[in-house]
Amino acid sequence: MRTVNPDQHEKKRRELLGAALRRFAAEGVQASIASICAEAGVSPGHLYHYFPSKEAILEGIFQLVLDEATAHLSGDVQDARDLPALVADLYGGKGPSLLFDLLAESQRNAAIADRLRRHSAEMKQLLASAIARGQAAGLVDDTLPAAALATMLLAVLDGSKAIRLRDPAVDGGHAREMLLALVSRVLNFTRPAFPSV
Incomplete structure (x- = not known):
């Protein structure tokens, strides 16, 4: 079982929030998960590892x-x-x-x-x-x-x-x-x- 590094996890989490903020600023709250993933350069599966839904973001x-x-x-x-x-x-x-x-x-x-x-x-x-x-x-x-x-x-x-x-x-x-x-x-x-x- 892979051990999660808390510092790296939090750093990545904040990077994803930054990408979401940029998309929300550009598209509004209706920005899609696909748009946020494209901004962050990650797959939806990777994003969902940190945030299970847009509401969680x-x-x-x-x-x-x-x-x-x-x-x-x-x-x-x-x-x-x-x-x-x-x-x-x-x-x-x-x-x-x-x-x-x-x-x-x-x-x-x-x-x-x-x-x-x-x-x-x-x-x-x-x-x-x-x-x-x-x-x-x-x-x-x-x-x-x-x-x-x-x-x-x-x-x-x-x-x-x-x-x-x-x-x-x-x-x-x-x-x-x-x-x-x-x-x-x-x-x-x-x-x-x-x-x-």
Whole structure:
């Protein structure tokens, strides 16, 4: 019986998720297993060894986003600038077009709608915990409920992913600076001036 190397298995799994993300970004959630396999350069049998279905691939993407956000937001808030910068760094995310496609598909697919809600709840809890740590350290306005603030910040982050879709000429770096200034003001830090357009 062949022994599975956990590191190699996880590396290949992430490569397959990357290929799936690229196809979902190009074709939407309706991208076929055949298309994903072609992108990854593997056979369907090889893909199914890692993911038994397209739903499992989507679940893997949700978990990948959550794992990366957890690693990103799990540290201590040591400075008044830390948390806004960490939040603003979530701006790019994994495939903004995939988010919008999933939101649209959730209107027709109850399973995707349920998974999106669970993912949102997980992200909200993660961000609320980071906000609460900042409040405990005296670096975040503690008159704002952490959970409600996390909900609003996630809505702002999701909305910010549409900026380049609405106006492709918008500079991504400038958009992040604006988002950082906005989040800093909401969290009641040093209230930096908004960057000039």
